[in-house]
Amino acid sequence: AQTVTQSQPEMSVQEAETVTLSCTYDTSESNYYLFWYKQPPSRQMILVIRQEAYKQQNATENRFSVNFQKAAKSFSLKISDSQLGDTAMYFCAFMNTFTIQGAQKLVFGQGTRLTINP
Amino acid sequence: TAGITQAPTSQILAAGRSMTLRCTQDMRHNAMYWYRQDLGLGLRLIHYSNTAGTTGKGEVPDGYSVSRANTDDFPLTLASAVPSQTSVYFCASSDSLAASWDEQFFGPGTRLTVL
Numbered sequence: 001a002q003t004v005t006q007s008q009p010e011m012s013v014q015e016a017e018t019v020t021l022s023c024t025y026d027t028s029e030s031n032y033y034l035f036w037y038k039q040p041p042s043r044q045m046i047l048v049i050r051q052e053a054y055k056q057q058n059a060t061e062n063r064f065s066v067n068f069q070k071a072a073k074s075f076s077l078k079i080s081d082s083q084l085g086d087t088a089m090y091f092c093a094f095m096n097t098f099t100i101q102g103a104q105k106l107v108f109g110q111g112t113r114l115t116i117n118p
Numbered sequence: 119t120a121g122i123t124q125a126p127t128s129q130i131l132a133a134g135r136s137m138t139l140r141c142t143q144d145m146r147h148n149a150m151y152w153y154r155q156d157l158g159l160g161l162r163l164i165h166y167s168n169t170a171g172t173t174g175k176g177e178v179p180d181g182y183s184v185s186r187a188n189t190d191d192f193p194l195t196l197a198s199a200v201p202s203q204t205s206v207y208f209c210a211s212s213d214s215l216a217a218s219w220d221e222q223f224f225g226p227g228t229r230l231t232v233l
Contacts, residue, residue, distance in 0.1 A: 004160075043206070043226060045208065045224035103167070103168045103212075103214055105166060106153075106163070106222060107177075108162070109160050110158055110159060110160045
């Protein structure tokens with residue numbers, strides 16, 4: 001079974017700084033997807049960024065980027081120019097390759113609570 | 119569009135009582151899921167459904183049951199609640215019949231406290 005580990009329960013940085021959240025995972029699969037979800041105090045789960053394991057290029061979405069190290073099974077999230085609105089719980093998640101007519105089951109890490117201070 | 123709605127928003131339940139958490143989506147997604155979120159454990163899959171009429175067990179199915187009578191609704195039932203089922207419950211859906219990966223959309227969650 002796949003496992004996802006986030007070793008940083010909490011992090012705190014000043015506004016405009018860059019912060020990196022860590023995530024490691026364990027799988028015997030060669031093809032899969034990795035995700036970062038954001039959960040602000042509103043409790044809504046928001047997809048931040050995704051990475052396909054077969055792609056060597058790291059995904060980027062505006063101020064959010066990942067460092068995907070497949071051999072090391074590491075998937076970190078970098079937030080540049082952090083903003084107060086980035087304050088949230090962040091979850092790393094793993095999903096096996098899409099299967100026709102199969103449910104896409106996500107395996108989540110424990111979460112990292114990120115606080116951006118003014 | 120409403121996306122995914124869940125009801126109730128929160129509930130306090132006496133141990134031993136039964137409860138059904140409701141989930142409805144209006145995106146015509148074939149797949150639906152139930153997760154529970156607990157501090158320090160992240161979200162864990164309880165049950166899922168690939169399509170109407172079929173369901174499957176996730177990582178933590180004990181004490182829960184689901185049904186999928188139609189595409190839109192996916193209720194989660196606790197037959198006899200216990201305090202360890204105190205949690206925040208999220209319903210989600212996705213279009214897993216798409217040609218490639220499709221985003222899993224989450225509802226707003228139900229906070230359940232079992233006393």
